[in-house]
Amino acid sequence: DIQMTQSPSSLSASVGDGVTITCRASQSISTYLNWYQQKPGKAPKLLIYAASSLQSGVPSRFSGSGSGTDFTLTISSLQPEDFATYYCQQSYSNPVTFGGGTKVEI
C-alpha cells in the first residue's frame, strides 16, 4: 500500500495568514493526489483533485501543486471558515490511502 505522510499534523494561524500543508507519498503517484477539508461533525469535502485542479465552487485562495511524491496545499489568506482538518489522498492505486490529516487552528 502507498503510505501518505502529511506535515505538520497541526498548525496555528490567524485570519489573513498564508498556510502551506505538505503531503508526501511513499512512491510516485504522478498527479493522482486529492485534498479534502473536514469540519467537526461533517463529511469531508473535496477541494483539489489531480494535484492542482480546483473543485467547482471552492474559493480560489486554495491551490495545490506537486507531482511524483511531494505535494502541497496552500491557502493564500486564511478565512474564519477555513479552520478545519485537511487530508490528502492518493487515487493512483488500490487501496486508495489518506494522509493522517492536518488540523488548522486559530
Add this chain to the structure above:
Amino acid sequence: EVQLVESGGGLVQPGGSLRLSCAASGFTFSDYYIDWVRQAPGKGLEWVARSRDKANRYTTEYAASVKGRFTVSRDDSKKSLYLQMNSLKTEDAAVYYCTRGGRSGSPFDTWGQGTLVTVSS
C-alpha cells in the same frame, strides 16, 4: 442535486452484524464507482470498500482489514449501495461514509453525511 444518504448505523455487540445503506440521487448511479470510507472517533479517514460501475461489471474490492467480513452490494433499480458487515470487531466502530468516484483514479467528489457504527458489549 447530487446526494448520498447513509442509514443503518447503530449499536452492535462484538461478533454481531449490521447492514448499512447508501441511497443516491441526482446522478446516473450505474455510471459511478461508490466507495465506503470510515472514520473512527478522533481518527483519520480509512478506505473500506468499493463497488465499481456497470461498465466494470460492478466488481468489488475491500480493505485488508475487512476482507472476508464485509460485503458490498448494489441495487441500481433502487439507486442504493449496501455494506453488509459481519463478525464486527470493536475496531470497526466508526462513522461510515459512502462516497462517489467516477472511475479508477478519480477523487471522491460527493460524500454522504455518514452513519455511526458503535461496536460494544
